[in-house]
Amino acid sequence: MTSRREAVREILAGGEGFRSAQDIYAQMRANGAKIGLTTVYRALQALADAGQIDVLRTDDGESVYRACATGGHHHHLVCRRCGRTVEVAGPAVERWADAVGAEHGFTAITHTVEVFGTCPSCAALTAAG
Numbered sequence: 767m768t769s770r771r772e773a774v775r776e777i778l779a780g781g782e783g784f785r786s787a788q789d790i791y792a793q794m795r796a797n798g799a800k801i802g803l804t805t806v807y808r809a810l811q812a813l814a815d816a817g818q819i820d821v822l823r824t825d826d827g828e829s830v831y832r833a834c835a836t837g838g839h840h841h842h843l844v845c846r847r848c849g850r851t852v853e854v855a856g857p858a859v860e861r862w863a864d865a866v867g868a869e870h871g872f873t874a875i876t877h878t879v880e881v882f883g884t885c886p887s888c889a890a891l892t893a894a895g
Contacts, residue, residue, distance in 0.1 A: 770801060774809040775833065778819055783849050784830035820853075822880045841878075845885035854881075 777790050791806045810831050813819040819831050822842055835853055839860075843852045859879055867875035884892070 770805055771809040771812055773799060773801070774806060775813055775818060778813075778831060778833040781832065784820070784822060784832045784851060786828060786830050790831070822851075822878070825882060842880045844880055844882050845888055846882050847884060847888040850885045850887070 774790060777793055787806050787810055791803045794801050814821045820834050821829055821831055823829055840853045841856045843854050856879060863875050863877045
């Protein structure tokens with residue numbers, strides 16, 4: 767793994783939530799790294815392709831990234847208010863994706879599923895306020 771890719775992975779491993787490429791780039795520059803935004807995007811893509819980081823698309827279409835908390839294929843349940851994210855398995859989704867692909871003659875099916883809602887903490891704040 768290149769040192770720049772490793773540096774991007776370490777930034778993500780040091781945090782808990784999802785972060786944009788621009789946020790990662792800004793932190794790396796603030797830490798003194800001589801790196802370009804394009805290099806950050808390339809590193810993120812390579813890490814995602816290798817299954818080392820999670821990528822999700824926010825409600826407004828922006829890609830955000832974080833270090834994988836668990837191995838293997840999984841999905842995310844994301845709070846719209848605070849960004850809290852829970853990794854979840856989805857065996858029914860896996861079966862559905864495979865069945866839809868097979869129905870149309872597709873093979874080597876892959877998919878990405880993010881489910882957005884309001885976490886219990888944010889829901890309690892809304893109910894109290």
